[in-house]
Amino acid sequence: MxxxxxxxxxxxxxxxxxxxxxxxxxxxxxxxxxxxxxxxxxxxxxxxxxxxxxxxxxxxPAGQTQDSYDTRGAMNHLAIVVDDLDQTEEKILADGFKTHNHGDYEPGRRFYFHDDNGVEFEIVSYAD
Known part of the structure; x- marks a missing residue:
């Protein structure tokens, strides 16, 4: 298959x-x-x-005029799996971006942030 x-x-x-x-x-x-x-x-x-x-x-490029969560077919966020969540967050913070919505629940730990294009990223780690 x-x-x-x-x-x-x-x-x-x-x-x-x-x-x-x-x-x-x-x-x-x-x-x-x-x-x-x-x-x-x-x-x-x-x-x-x-x-x-x-x-x-x-x-x-045209600017974003609507919230993606209100637009059918729009992308809401992009999830990236990393080995070291804390180290990755440090890099993102060092570049001047603000993180939010930290979650520590099964499976894994995660946080979110928006880049300078308005794309929302979910960064998640399944490491112990």
Whole structure:
């Protein structure tokens, strides 16, 4: 039976290079590819050998006008599993982002934050 897995998600961001740098710092990921894309835009693929986040801009992306939780089909948050939750939170705080909604319940511990593009991340650890 075939196994399915998520290869990538694609976000429109203001500055793909800056967002890619954050993802490299916070999660140890690498830029797998970068280059021109649709509508004279630029895309960065940031991740590991099996999955990545595509960061796209066409130079002047429209701002978010609605809360994603109120928009059918919108993304609400992106969850990233890390080995060391506290160390990852320290990196995110050091970059000037505020974390919230800390939870310590089965399974795992977690917190949330919004990046400078308005994307909400859930950072979770299942380590003991």
């Amino acid at each position: 075939p196994t399915a897995y998520l290869e990538h998600v694609n976000f429109t961001v203001e500055d793909p290079a800056a967002t890619a740098k954050h993802l490299e710092t916070w999660f140890g990921w690498k830029v797998r590819w970068k280059g021109p894309s649709k509508d004279n835009g630029t895309t960065y693929h940031v991740g590991n050998a099996t999955s990545y986040i595509a960061l796209y801009t066409k130079g002047d």
